[in-house]
Amino acid sequence: MTNEEILQLLYDETLVGNAPAVKDGVNEGLEQDLEPEKMLYDALIPSLEEVGARFERGDYFVPEMLIAARAMQGALDILRPLLAEGDTQQVGTFLMGTVKGDVHDIGKNLCNIMLEGAGFTVIDLGVNVPPEKFVQQIEERNPDVVGFSAFLTTTMPMFKANINALEKAGIRDRVIVMVGGAPVTQEYADAVGADGYSADASSAVKKAKELIERKRQQVAA
Amino acid sequence: MDTVLRSRSKTVTVGSEQPFCIIGERINPTGRKLFAEQLRGGDLSTVTADAIAQAQAGADVLDINAGIPLVDEPELLMSMIRAAQDAVDLPICIDSSVIEALEAGLSVYEGRALVNSVTAEDERLEEILPLVARHGAAVIGLANDETGIPQTPEERLINARKIVSSAGDHGIAADDVIIDPLAMTVGADTEAVTTTLATISLIRDELGVNMCLGASNVSFGLPQRHVLNAAFLPMAMAAGLTSAIMSTASVCVESVRASDLLLGHDAWGASWIAAHRARQAAEKEAAAAS
Numbered sequence: 024m025t026n027e028e029i030l031q032l033l034y035d036e037t038l039v040g041n042a043p044a045v046k047d048g049v050n051e052g053l054e055q056d057l058e059p060e061k062m063l064y065d066a067l068i069p070s071l072e073e074v075g076a077r078f079e080r081g082d083y084f085v086p087e088m089l090i091a092a093r094a095m096q097g098a099l100d101i102l103r104p105l106l107a108e109g110d111t112q113q114v115g116t117f118l119m120g121t122v123k124g125d126v127h128d129i130g131k132n133l134c135n136i137m138l139e140g141a142g143f144t145v146i147d148l149g150v151n152v153p154p155e156k157f158v159q160q161i162e163e164r165n166p167d168v169v170g171f172s173a174f175l176t177t178t179m180p181m182f183k184a185n186i187n188a189l190e191k192a193g194i195r196d197r198v199i200v201m202v203g204g205a206p207v208t209q210e211y212a213d214a215v216g217a218d219g220y221s222a223d224a225s226s227a228v229k230k231a232k233e234l235i236e237r238k239r240q241q242v243a244a
Numbered sequence: 245m246d247t248v249l250r251s252r253s254k255t256v257t258v259g260s261e262q263p264f265c266i267i268g269e270r271i272n273p274t275g276r277k278l279f280a281e282q283l284r285g286g287d288l289s290t291v292t293a294d295a296i297a298q299a300q301a302g303a304d305v306l307d308i309n310a311g312i313p314l315v316d317e318p319e320l321l322m323s324m325i326r327a328a329q330d331a332v333d334l335p336i337c338i339d340s341s342v343i344e345a346l347e348a349g350l351s352v353y354e355g356r357a358l359v360n361s362v363t364a365e366d367e368r369l370e371e372i373l374p375l376v377a378r379h380g381a382a383v384i385g386l387a388n389d390e391t392g393i394p395q396t397p398e399e400r401l402i403n404a405r406k407i408v409s410s411a412g413d414h415g416i417a418a419d420d421v422i423i424d425p426l427a428m429t430v431g432a433d434t435e436a437v438t439t440t441l442a443t444i445s446l447i448r449d450e451l452g453v454n455m456c457l458g459a460s461n462v463s464f465g466l467p468q469r470h471v472l473n474a475a476f477l478p479m480a481m482a483a484g485l486t487s488a489i490m491s492t493a494s495v496c497v498e499s500v501r502a503s504d505l506l507l508g509h510d511a512w513g514a515s516w517i518a519a520h521r522a523r524q525a526a527e528k529e530a531a532a533a534s
Binding site: 084085086088089124126129149150151175176177178179180205206208211214 | 274275311313340341342390391393429431464465467
């Protein structure tokens with residue numbers, strides 16, 4: 024297979040969630056000295072972005088999105104160590120968790136995969152994460168961004184509770200706060216005092232990069 | 245075991261020897277942008293319309309949820325309950341995770357309500373059960389705890405047992421505890437529904453309490469959700485589920501009522517036949533009018 028064919032295969036097979044084929048494709052690419060970055064940025068990420076777009080349009084359903092993400096995850100497991108070796112810039116550390124009282128994780132996990140794909144180091148605290156745990160983990164790991172996920176209108180108030188906990192611990196300014204989840208809106212994110220919101224996984228990546236960049240410039244200035 | 249719920253004048257009994265209890269899910273602003281906007285503006289007309297429509301479609305109880313971001317939930321829940329009680333004479337399932345909202349809802353409710361819900365978390369049990377006891381209500385207990393949703397039926401049973409026992413400590417009889425064995429989408433996990441079904445059987449055999457779940461969860465993220473829901477309900481009923489918060493789409497309601505008959509909870513098909521006659525009469529009337 025030519026490099027072009029391998030990239031096309033990775034794109035097509037990720038799109039249909041064929042994890043074994045994606046894994047084989049990645050290995051074949053590596054044997055042929057295809058750059059890991061190229062496979063990631065020219066095939067895998069665009070494919071998962073297309074999956075997200077189809078889901079948004081209602082053309083794709085949850086299982087299709089999940090198996091595509093799984094296929095991508097399998098490729099990342101192989102590529103991650105190689106990307107770290109290379110000169111791919113470490114974009115930042117993202118601490119992620121579903122808020123207390125909420126156990127939904129499909130959207131959060133998709134965000135994690137997209138973030139990892141984009142070069143973030145992702146620390147996932149899982150679901151039903153209490154404010155104390157976020158505080159403790161931020162103090163310990165010093166992430167650039169913390170992401171709060173909520174799927175229910177009834178658990179969204181935890182965003183505010185979490186931010187209050189960060190303020191109380193005196194670490195609010197140390198970290199960028201992003202919020203997301205099905206019922207969340209920009210208006211709500213603003214109201215609770217979050218730094219950023221995004222409606223889906225791929226825009227979460229863009230937003231996180233943008234916020235980190237802005238913060239670094241502010242610090243530099 | 246029988247759980248008795250009451251509206252202003254009507255009594256609904258949830259039990260393993262009773263017809264399945266259909267709790268209409270519709271009066272919930274989650275994922276209903278327009279409805280949320282109306283409620284925000286104090287417009288309760290959709291509450292009234294949805295209450296009437298679900299009652300006509302065959303609901304036995306109505307779930308009412310007022311969870312809108314940045315809204316005074318206790319106040320809104322109270323006005324929604326009043327509007328629903330003025331519209332239809334059905335018991336209400338008061339749905340909130342905010343203790344103040346549950347308290348407010350119970351204070352205005354006329355009858356014997358079902359509180360939705362408590363979990364097996366110590367903090368939640370200590371907060372909510374005294375409130376349920378004080379108002380003489382019944383309560384739904386979700387079989388999850390601090391660590392999230394257990395993967396196995398056995399762990400969910402442990403949580404269910406804890407809720408029933410804790411309710412007992414607060415003077416709430418096991419009859420008045422309805423356990424939610426937890427239903428999740430088969431779209432995210434192929435085993436999700438078989439785990440739920442196994443949990444239902446286990447809780448029925450070990451505790452014998454009533455059970456209720458959010459039936460529409462099983463089809464989340466999939467096409468033709470009503471068809472999946474309608475296929476799931478008979479399986480859950482056969483395993484021992486006695487009620488569900490569910491869609492009152494006719495395919496779902498008919499599936500439940502057919503299962504009532506098939507499982508021996510509609511003696512001699514009396515309700516099934518009566519519903520058929522009512523439909524015939526309505527068709528006849530419609531034909532005569534046109």
